Amino acid sequence: MKRWIAILAVIAIAAVLPLLLSPTGYWIRVLTFTLLFAAMAQVWNIIGGLANQTSLGHAAFFGIGAYTSTILVLKFGISPWIGMFAGGFLGGIAALIIAVPTMRLQGHYFALATLAFGEVMRVIANVWTSLTGGPVGLSVPFVPPSIAAYSFKQLLPHAYIALIALIIVTVIFEAIRRSAMGYRLRAIKENPAAAEVIGIDTTKVKLQTAVISGVLMAMLGTLYAQVAVFFDPDTVFSAASISIRVALIAILGGVGTAIGPILGALFIIPVEELMNDLFSSGAAGLSQLIFGVILIAVILWRPRGFITVFDSLMARFSNKARS
């Protein structure tokens, strides 16, 4: 009961926060991207945290989603809301195609195979100029603002859409974690051979998680495209700024927990922005250097993620409440 009150309180604060920021301003853009990256890291967490398969290729699905909805609106005038589901469908198929041969791989081998898949998608988007516009990238057309056309003059609606998306994927994550599938995944994570012996179809379970993760990641790609308005193959299929970053956010926050990716994104995205704001006018690259040093320090301080800070705070709080 107490838990639910706490969760509702957090959602209420998150729902009010965008209203306090200037609707056309800078911080609301940062907030929107923070929420989006939290959602993306949560989706990564389904496969990276629950199935324990460290994917470094989630940009592939993400980019498929961004390109699908944007191409549909550019060429056929189809609303990005519908394009989002089309992108999710293609993202799921892509996840299936990549998962079938790579799911047998473990650890580093799986990570490398997925990394390569993301790069392959980037090259395809670069070369297939007639469809994707090639390296020049695509601009989401500005149509008269309306909810149906997913077009807004201000960033405020985008912030709320990102918040809702984050809540939805977090609920999906938590539902999977608590379901029978979650138990199967945990069994596979602990000991794959033992899981097989007790009758779990490990390949099937892993495939299911991969497809769910791929579908959701592609749908988030559409949301990102609608906020960023312009993107090119290097942006959405980027290993560094998408694939590795979402993994980093989840790992820094706490892999396999629902709160981890949210904590990670709340830290990484604003701090990165703040560093750029404070230091980028000085020596070239200084802001990224400082950001990197902060990341290293944080990981040394909390190797298991921010979630441990959160947990110890909670423990202290409940101890105090008891005494």
Add this chain to the structure above:
Amino acid sequence: MSKTTSHRGGLSRRSLLAGTASLLASPMIVSSARAQAKPVNIGVIMPLSGANAQFGINSRNGIELVADEINAAGGIKALGGAKINLIVADATSTPTTAGTVAQRLITQNEVTAILGAFASSLTIAISEVTERRDIPLLTMSFADQITGRGFKNIFQIVAKASALGKAQLDYTLAIAQASGAKIDKIAIMYEDTAYGTAQAAGLRAAAKAANIDIAMDDAYPLGITDTTPLINKLRASGAQAVFPVSYLNDSLLLIRTMRQQRITIPAIGGAAGYVIPDFEKGLGEFAENVLSIAPANYDLAPDLTERFRKRFGYFMVHEALEHAVALDVLVQAIEKAKSAKAEDVTIALRGAKFTGGWTKAMTGGAVEFDSTGLNTLSVPVMAQWRNKELVTVWPKDVAKGTAVWKS
């Protein structure tokens, strides 16, 4: 525990002192600020880290030079001597970050205009933000899309990539003809970025129009590490001239591999990596006589560009020069509008002809934007590496030397 307490005590004492001092000083600061006109904030968004950092730094240097000169000469006269206050920010190499940075400069720093961001993809991302907020964006990025989307607040100071590509070929043919050589077979190699593809398209179209056979037409990924297969293909193609379009590292690798394999056909670069001091530094004697198209070149106005060399220790590369012109034009527009309001400046920028100052350094000797925001007076030039310097060799009316053509 006691340690932290004493530390805290020290801090608060220090901040108390600082606070008192600033309180005492504040009336003076306020009065001195009142005496002077409010400075005009101008945003500068450049890739200051990542693969294109050197170009971003060059651009920033050019802008700082002009800003300091204008401020030293009494600031913006129409605004009571208001100083130019540059807000420099790193676009990194991600378009989305560039867009966020633009949003920050507009809302936090209330900039009048933005200059940037060298790489076309970054500029396009910034323009999506500036267009929605009606802030003028002045750029020297080449991509055709920049002024091809009907935006009202964007100003492209140089010729477009397709025009550069066309000039790269047409000038080369003219130079070859002038030295009695004939070209009927060429090779094109370009990196698969927005800039590379757009310029290659211009080259291709011009070759078709001139009825020239393209024996090789290859895209390669930015940051290629082994160019041997490309060079082998080039040798087999039998091309009489090669047109590589790339940023710095690729350009070094391509030309070095070519020359080491004793392929001596003329190389005509596509600006970017071919017209900066690092090209000569990286290649030494291999750089000699390499040609490159460029949107502008420093030897056309040495009286202006030598000031850059004096301050920064290297010749004024074209991106620095064009950004310097962009800032000069922007300040002229502010003078004309007698206002630092973004919308007034946009109106002043459009349709007027800007002369004098740094605009002399551009081909055409002036700057004039058409309804799309493109500077219609800018014509590309062909430059050639001669003894560590870039000499303009074409078009003939502006050339400072005669091209060396060895086939």
